[in-house]
Amino acid sequence: MPIEEILKEAQSLLAPFAVAFTQPEENRVDVIISPEKLVEAARIMEDTNIWYLSAITGVDHSSSADTTNEEKAWQRVVEGEEQTGFYYSGVLEGLYHFCKGSAVVTLRVRMGHADPKLPSICGVVPSASLYERELMEMFGISIEDTPVKDHLLLPDDWPDGIYPLRKDFKGFGQPELDGGANA
Amino acid sequence: MPETKHSDKFIVPIGPQHPALKEPGHFEFTVDGETVTGASVRLGFVHRGIEKATEERTYIQDLYLLERICGICSHVHAMAFALGVEKLAGVTVPERAQAIRVLVAEMERIHSHLLWLGVAAHEAGFDTLFMYAWRDREKVMDLLEQLCGNRVNYSINVLGGVKEDVNDTIREGILNAMDYLETRTDLYLKLVTTERTLIGRTRGIGIMEKQTAARLGTVGPTARASGLERDIRIEAPYAAYMQYPARIVIENTGDLEARFVVRVKELYESFRLIRSILSTLPAGELTTKMPRRIPEGETISRVEAPRGELFYYIKSNGSDKPDRVKVRTPSINNFASVMATAVGHKLADIPMILSGIDPCFSCNDRMVSIRGAEGRQGVDWEGLRRYGIEYYR
Amino acid sequence: MDLPKTWEAALVDLKTWARINSPWAIHFNSGSCNGCDIEILATLTPRYDLERFGIKLQGSPRHADVLICTGPVTRQARERLIRTYEQMPEPKFVVAVGSCGITGGAFEGCYNVANGVDKVIPVDVFIPGCPPRPEAIIYGVSQLLQSLQPQRRVINRKRIEMDPIAKSTPEKQVGE
Numbered sequence: 001m002p003i004e005e006i007l008k009e010a011q012s013l014l015a016p017f018a019v020a021f022t023q024p025e026e027n028r029v030d031v032i033i034s035p036e037k038l039v040e041a042a043r044i045m046e047d048t049n050i051w052y053l054s055a056i057t058g059v060d061h062s063s064s065a066d067t068t069n070e071e072k073a074w075q076r077v078v079e080g081e082e083q084t085g086f087y088y089s090g091v092l093e094g095l096y097h098f099c100k101g102s103a104v105v106t107l108r109v110r111m112g113h114a115d116p117k118l119p120s121i122c123g124v125v126p127s128a129s130l131y132e133r134e135l136m137e138m139f140g141i142s143i144e145d146t147p148v149k150d151h152l153l154l155p156d157d158w159p160d161g162i163y164p165l166r167k168d169f170k171g172f173g174q175p176e177l178d179g180g181a182n183a
Numbered sequence: 184m185p186e187t188k189h190s191d192k193f194i195v196p197i198g199p200q201h202p203a204l205k206e207p208g209h210f211e212f213t214v215d216g217e218t219v220t221g222a223s224v225r226l227g228f229v230h231r232g233i234e235k236a237t238e239e240r241t242y243i244q245d246l247y248l249l250e251r252i253c254g255i256c257s258h259v260h261a262m263a264f265a266l267g268v269e270k271l272a273g274v275t276v277p278e279r280a281q282a283i284r285v286l287v288a289e290m291e292r293i294h295s296h297l298l299w300l301g302v303a304a305h306e307a308g309f310d311t312l313f314m315y316a317w318r319d320r321e322k323v324m325d326l327l328e329q330l331c332g333n334r335v336n337y338s339i340n341v342l343g344g345v346k347e348d349v350n351d352t353i354r355e356g357i358l359n360a361m362d363y364l365e366t367r368t369d370l371y372l373k374l375v376t377t378e379r380t381l382i383g384r385t386r387g388i389g390i391m392e393k394q395t396a397a398r399l400g401t402v403g404p405t406a407r408a409s410g411l412e413r414d415i416r417i418e419a420p421y422a423a424y425m426q427y428p429a430r431i432v433i434e435n436t437g438d439l440e441a442r443f444v445v446r447v448k449e450l451y452e453s454f455r456l457i458r459s460i461l462s463t464l465p466a467g468e469l470t471t472k473m474p475r476r477i478p479e480g481e482t483i484s485r486v487e488a489p490r491g492e493l494f495y496y497i498k499s500n501g502s503d504k505p506d507r508v509k510v511r512t513p514s515i516n517n518f519a520s521v522m523a524t525a526v527g528h529k530l531a532d533i534p535m536i537l538s539g540i541d542p543c544f545s546c547n548d549r550m551v552s553i554r555g556a557e558g559r560q561g562v563d564w565e566g567l568r569r570y571g572i573e574y575y576r
Numbered sequence: 577m578d579l580p581k582t583w584e585a586a587l588v589d590l591k592t593w594a595r596i597n598s599p600w601a602i603h604f605n606s607g608s609c610n611g612c613d614i615e616i617l618a619t620l621t622p623r624y625d626l627e628r629f630g631i632k633l634q635g636s637p638r639h640a641d642v643l644i645c646t647g648p649v650t651r652q653a654r655e656r657l658i659r660t661y662e663q664m665p666e667p668k669f670v671v672a673v674g675s676c677g678i679t680g681g682a683f684e685g686c687y688n689v690a691n692g693v694d695k696v697i698p699v700d701v702f703i704p705g706c707p708p709r710p711e712a713i714i715y716g717v718s719q720l721l722q723s724l725q726p727q728r729r730v731i732n733r734k735r736i737e738m739d740p741i742a743k744s745t746p747e748k749q750v751g752e
Contacts, residue, residue, distance in 0.1 A: 228607055229650065230650060231650060231688055236686045254608075254609045257611070314622055317617070318623060334707075334709065336609075
């Protein structure tokens with residue numbers, strides 16, 4: 001099946017849950033989703049038995065985030081019957097990558113700074129547990145109902161409340177590397 | 184050795200020193216008598232904060248940093264990163280460079296599978312095979328050194344192509360070595376399918392059904408041994424795999440023996456690919472010009488490492504440093520399969536099941552711990568390995 | 577061996593001779609990428625064959641003379657490394673393999689890394705390289721063993737007294 005058809009099929013499966021679709025590359029479709037619909041969308045993808053969860057990425061968009069509309073981070077803008085646009089703001093983002101062959105469908109959920117929360121998809125996709133642990137400890141996103149909450153990568157004596165992959169973490173007094181900025 | 188007389192369940196923590204695997208990880212297995220009833224993993228010993236470090240270094244510096252995530256599969260990490268950044272920059276890499284990348288990737292697959300074969304044989308107590316496999320592996324290391332300049336961490340990738348070229352001496356050397364290794368691989372295939380000591384430790388052990396493998400997200404030879412057809416070189420060809428297609432190697436039994444057989448048969452496939460590349464290597468340049476600042480965008484780059492699917496997500500922000508690089512290495516998926524298949528097996532099988540997935544801790548840095556009732560006994564890996572060997576004697 | 581003066585000195589000489597001729601080594605990975613580790617394992621394989629020199633790589637720190645350590649020490653591995661070092665009986669020697677063990681290598685400045693083995697335990701021999709070839713590792717270990725010989729002074733450690741008879745014949749010393 002050519003890749004456009006695969007992606008269209010995925011889009012039609014996810015249409016009831018998505019806020020919007022974008023296509024950043026020819027083999028990828030990004031699906032903007034709100035946290036409430038995340039588990040259902042993951043279930044739909046997993047139940048096809050062909051798409052599989054390949055990775056969960058966390059991103060901190062501090063440099064480019066629009067923080068003015070954080071409460072409306074993922075809402076549609078509807079005029080009459082038409083959807084004319086959508087808000088998509090918030091500093092932290094979780095990307096759930098589902099793959100089939102060379103096609104990648106990514107479910108994207110954005111959260112605000114203050115209290116980032118996500119539901120766990122471990123009930124639907126059991127292999128997500130390790131990825132969610134990493135997301136929690138690296139970004140401070142709170143995933144309440146995930147089965148295991150221990151630190152995955154960080155050492156046991158890591159101080160609470162410090163999340164290494166957030167942009168405001170600069171290391172523990174190590175001099176920042178001058179990565180050729182003056183060249 | 185775990186005392187099985189007076190307590191019902193024991194936690195057997197193993198690690199973080201693995202004299203055999205040479206990689207630190209922490210496993211905890213809950214045992215009820217002899218049988219494993221639970222497993223969990225805890226990593227963290229090799230966590231070096233690489234994803235954070237990539238944000239503070241330029242793309243070129245990151246190439247060298249990401250190669251050192253893992254010494255065994257360093258080329259595929261660099262290749263995945265380079266492919267992703269080239270896609271973001273919108274440059275086309277010359278065909279000769281892509282072919283050389285695939286050539287080195289297949290040679291890396293050979294060296295990794297031979298390394299694993301030796302280590303897994305050592306786990307089973309079959310040290311002769313360990314010595315044979317590693318001696319034959321030296322041939323591949325010599326070739327890689329001749330081509331790239333280093334035995335391990337052969338950084339032949341640059342952003343935009345490759346650094347070194349294949350000349351006639353190197354080509355002859357590689358072809359001769361492929362012939363030699365093919366005769367040796369015939370011996371290895373015979374050993375893993377007919378040698379009594381190995382089969383006793385691998386046949387019928389660690390069985391994972393195709394459905395379970397799919398549900399747990401297994402990738403790589405571990406998945407292919409259960410009949411699951413996942414191979415990025417075939418499903419989503421990258422670099423020169425469109426011109427030199429790979430063929431999938433599948434076994435359906437799903438036990439440890441199948442995992443051995445899949446990896447040995449993949450060696451044949453790699454020999455075939457290397458010969459095919461060398462006979463029709465396209466002429467051309469080795470590199471193309473790359474911009475210093477990479478335009479804004481996001482990309483996903485997936486390649487087939489010797490252990491399975493390697494997933495890279497790169498986000499650029501228009502400067503000469505990446506905004507975010509996410510690396511999801513294959514062993515993390517396969518650890519879930521260990522935790523599932525270990526349950527119900529004897530403690531003596533644990534070393535073999537663990538090495539059956541070809542774990543690469545430095546790629547993943549995960550810890551496994553097994554929950555148990557009361558009682559906690561410290562057993563080091565060497566002790567457990569000897570226990571396994573003695574049990575099956 | 578020249579005849580020593582007391583039985584304690586004789587015992588020390590005997591132990592040293594045993595240690596030079598057949599040191600038992602233990603390998604510890606404190607967070608390395610495994611490049612150095614597979615080169616260390618490669619020294620045991622038929623091509624380089626470290627065991628014919630009497631060096632045995634085994635698993636328990638309580639029986640080891642030499643600790644071969646790779647990796648930039650990560651926070652989690654730091655405690656285990658110190659504990660392993662303390663479990664070794666005296667005299668003990670530490671070999672740091674790879675550029676990660678010297679300064680942290682490619683990972684210098686990362687948040688989870690202590691930037692080198694000598695920030696955690698005292699090191700006798702550094703073997704640079706990323707990774708060093710097996711020949712380089714064998715050379716480094718043999719340098720350590722040579723420095724144990726009674727006529728030479730050991731780098732960084734005061735080990736064996738200079739035999740007074742040998743002092744009269746000038747011997748090439750290992751520099752500080």
